[in-house]
Amino acid sequence: MSASVFGADSPRGNAASCASTRNLVSVQSTAVQSTAVQPRSVQPRIIAVVVARSGADRLQRTLAAIAAQTRAPDILIAVDGSSKDGSEALLSTAGATHVLTVRDGTSFGSSVAHAVSFAPPVESDGEWLWLLGHDNAPDPDALSRLLGAVEIAPSVGIAGPKLMSTENPAVISEFGQTISRFGATVSLVDDELDQAQHDTRDDVLGVSAAGMLVRRSLWSALGGFDPGLPSIDASLDFSIRARLAGYRVILVPAARVASDGGPELFGRGQSSAARTFRIARAAQLHRRLVYSPAWAVVLHWLSLVPLGVVRALGDLVGKRPSAIGGELGAAFSTAFSAGIGVARRNLKRSRTVGWSAIAPLRMPTSEVRERRAQAREAALLESDPSNARALARTEPRAGFVSNGGFWVVVLVGIVGVLAYGTFLGATAISGGALRPLSASVPALWGNIGIGWREVGSGVFGAADPFAAVLAVLGSLTFWAPSFSVVLVYFLAMPLSALGAWFAARRITRSLWMPALAGIVWAFAPPLLAALASGRLGAIVAHILLPWLVLASLGAARSWASGAAAALLFAAVAAGAPSIVPALLVLFVVLLVTHPTRIHRTIGIPIPAIVLFGPLVVQQMLAGNPLGLLADPGVPLASGSASGWQLALGDATGTLLGWPAALSSLGIPGGVAPVLVIGLCAPLVILALLALFLPGARRAIFALFVAFLGYATAVLAGLVQVGAVGSEPMTVWAGSGLSVFWMGLTAAAILAIGSLGRAVVPVSTLAGLAAVALAIPLLGAMFVGTALIHPSNGRILPALVSAQAASSPSVGTLVVSSLGETGVAVRLERGLGASLDDQSTLVSTKRAPDALDRRLAVLAGNLSARSGFDYSGELTSLGVSFILVPGAPDDDETHRSLVDALDGNESLTPVGTTTTGLLWRFEASTTPPSVHPTNTGTSLGSWYLVALGIVFGVTVLLAIPIGGRPRAHRNPAPTDERAETFDEEEHG
16 A cells, blocks of 8 residues: 555544534635646546645655646645645645645545545546545556546446555556455555566456545445545555445556555654554454454454454564554454444445455465465565575464464363353362462462461471462452462463464474364363362463473574573473473473574573572472472372373373263273273374374474373372372372373374375364363363362351451361371461462471371360360460361261260350351460561572562563564584474475
8 A cells, every 4th residue: 555545543534424524624725726727528527636744845746747647637636634844835836726734643535535525516427536645646647547447447436556666666566455365455566676567457356545546426425435444454445345336446557656655654754563563453453343244243343352462472472572562452442443333334335246246356365375475585585695595495384363273262262161160250269289369469479489388387488489470370360369260260271272373383384283283282181180170380381381382492593582481481390390300301402402502592490490499498408309399289189090091191090080971871981991092092193103204303302202291290100299188199190291292292293294185184083082082071060070169269267267357366277087097187377378378398298297296186186075185275276266178978087076076065166167167266365476478587588689680680581672583594504403393394
């Protein structure tokens, strides 16, 4: 589109109405009888409209060119956009019939509409409008050529000239427009040397407004340009509406008009990349809502903001910072635009043919993709000619919308909402390894670093690294920190699919394999098992692993990618400490394969080292190094799985819930192993097949990643880090299986991408098998096998919470039945220990301390009648309440415990609460204990300063401050090894 067509970024009125146009502008109308142009009765009347905005340096040439036309216009109307130079004076001396002044910022379309309102009444259907901007100097025969083309074709409603560069008249600035299958604007010719190679073009979907010749009757019937498109796409939209009204839009190559650039430049001279992108994106979204059928408008409207967020994330990953604000700004402005309804009604009123009439004029997706690839190649060659060798291997990659990525994320998101719909309306989630977060953001951040950990018997020391992740997470929903966990449950599957899509797009050029990777990763058994058991750390690690891979692959080329990889490495390690050894092995591989880029990659583990440092020191001093591998969260016993079960992605030894699911259907549970193996077979076979197909080198590395994950899972089940009651607490194998599943998925998509015509059936089979494998885990909330449940955010009963508000040190003794093995006891203070209060220092203690032993004795005596002075012990411990969580009806230990407490005269039964049976003990009030916070000691304060500096610098480095790094390859041999998991291998 041309610089001479549009003005400001926002519409100022409705060009369809003369009256409204007069209202939107401040008019200075000068009636000047032209002596240079005379009406011709035997020829169609031509009304030339010239719009100027601070373009005096170009305007004089344009006015002279109009005066020199071999076929002069009959009427000339000039419009000045409140120019700040001599434009208005030049227009006043141009012999125009009217010289009008409009407010600064009035769009080109509105300016033209205002000018047309001052034109003489319509005399015949043969009147034409010739639209020009101050920089559109036409060749002397331009108007004659345009008229010659339309006079022999009565069906033509719009004719467009060949726009030539003002700076280089031999270069075509623009010559025709169209749209892609998904509505993206495509310029048919853009900055090409004119060698008459495009002169055979005739019918097109759209033309630029610069030099446009349009029937006056058509302009009036369509209501002029859409006010919702003040610059970019305004003429294209007008041309499309003309086509839908039954008129032709043609190009006239013999008619040449000068142009200074795109419409976003009109009256500005220059436009930032961010502004141009925002206008273009807003125009595309506006047209999408206007052109969509009625049934799809709501769907498109609902997807505007979510899609904008997803695309902004893609721009962030792709190092396109100038597009991030434009994506979000365009999405929000379009979503709340008042002009959509007006434009849809206008289109419906004027349309006489269906959309199929313009379908042949759209550009096929394959051609759009090829053009974009050529544009990227041209940009790389312009930046550095040595990129020619790299471009020989360049192929287009998958598009997020055009190749199914967006729809995979949407559909997986719907599945996630259905699977965890129980949490709709909940403010928190409890159960399994989950508890609500602290009630305030300051409390969340107060639990990081070095300080007092109010859990169990209490301990002064280092926080779990995952506490920092929880602080960030809870801060996102600062009004209700625990609600962030609810959002994680709804978004875990779509975010996993999104990350896997982008990561797969990096390692394969197959257009549809990223979509398959998104499905397989979103329905991965380790993720769904973690969701069912409330292992939030493993969930976060699974979501972030693909992003870690993506950032690590770019770390050797970009400081920003390296810093992003460092942040992701720290977050993944904090959520799943057991996979840190595997991550370190892969980090060493990254260093070895990029020896000359080591200065960018060597710092990836540094934030994690700083985050884990105090805990490492404290566990080492306690002689418990294996405690570093313990999973964060509420201590939870892990199921035991054999090696072959782990190979099926089963971390708990339950065969992913299939035996119980089949039994409920009346099918013998013995069928489950065969069924699970059959559903896993496509992924495993494809992963192994990749070793014998093109790209085997990268498949070997993918399978090496899978081996590391599998070995981690096997060893995790052998490492006992603590106990939960009478059950041993081993490291959860699911995090290792996430790494295992990632390697298998990568190898499988590499294999499928090399199968040629078999891609569609094989990928369909693999995707359906992955989804089917997950069915029992997806239904865990409905059949009651999940350990989690909705919560109101309270950890203890409401009565306890109410007293804790005035007495923060109030103690609650929680005694739980363990069946035949006895009871478990813990002491809660105040509102109870939240998820961010949990500490692996406490859960992995090698031996009980004095308080643990006192609590065990107290619980044993409370559960049976004895002569023990429990009243004195309860008073000494500051216990005011005793809580017994619910248990199965046939639990004799639970029944005996309740009977003993009911028969205790010193205890007052409160009754049944949402968390169990509650008794009250009238103890004397004890003053709250004072413990050091994370800033209460010099050590804790200095550590927070160090933590802030390291992560602050890393975040600053991770912020993209420029475009995508150039893909430069040195043609000379180096000692740099080939990237292990990055470039597509051909052959």
